[in-house]
Amino acid sequence: KQEVTQIPAALSVPEGENLVLNCSFTDSAIYNLQWFRQDPGKGLTSLLLIQSSQREQTSGRLNASLDKSSGRSTLYIAASQPGDSATYLCAVRRGDFGNEKLTFGTGTRLTIIP
């Protein structure tokens, strides 16, 4: 059974700092990995999707890396802003054909201090 872990559970950093969020998964047979952002009481916003054959994806100030063999992904946020405050979730999708479900971690709650 796939298990996804995100450490730390909460993180506070001053505005302007660069930061890294971590995600680990137990079964390396994944098809892709997604990073999401969730604001309090809201739905999920997709940030980045990395296919299993890729090592990283970038969007603006965000960079996600994937090391499938070691079961790890990181989300790097450059020059953090107060608007980045949210919970960040990673989710993996299994590699076998037809398996569609995402398995989520419990998230890292990020607070950017102005």
Add this chain to the structure above:
Amino acid sequence: DTGVSQDPRHKITKRGQNVTFRCDPISEHNRLYWYRQTLGQGPEFLTYFQNEAQLEKSRLLSDRFSAERPKGSFSTLEIQRTEQGDSAMYLCASSYRILRDRIRGTQYFGPGTRLLVL
């Protein structure tokens, strides 16, 4: 706005009542997913559809839960005889699968329906 929409956004009900939620996916998306999220946890998969066919159901989806997607467009999730443990955020997502191509895209989520069972 062409994103995933869900209705209602909030629902308060008494234990034992039935509730129904609706999800409208992004119009060209042929796959639709339901997830449930409790406080402080990540979403948990419930079920998914390709067009009108329900292809997978989680063991979390007890016989009090039923989901439909008539005509392969919007979907409904019904919970019968609600229990306090059903209180959660119910999230819907959709994606587009390119036939004859194993590329599967990003799942786009709606704003969720928050259910409180008293």
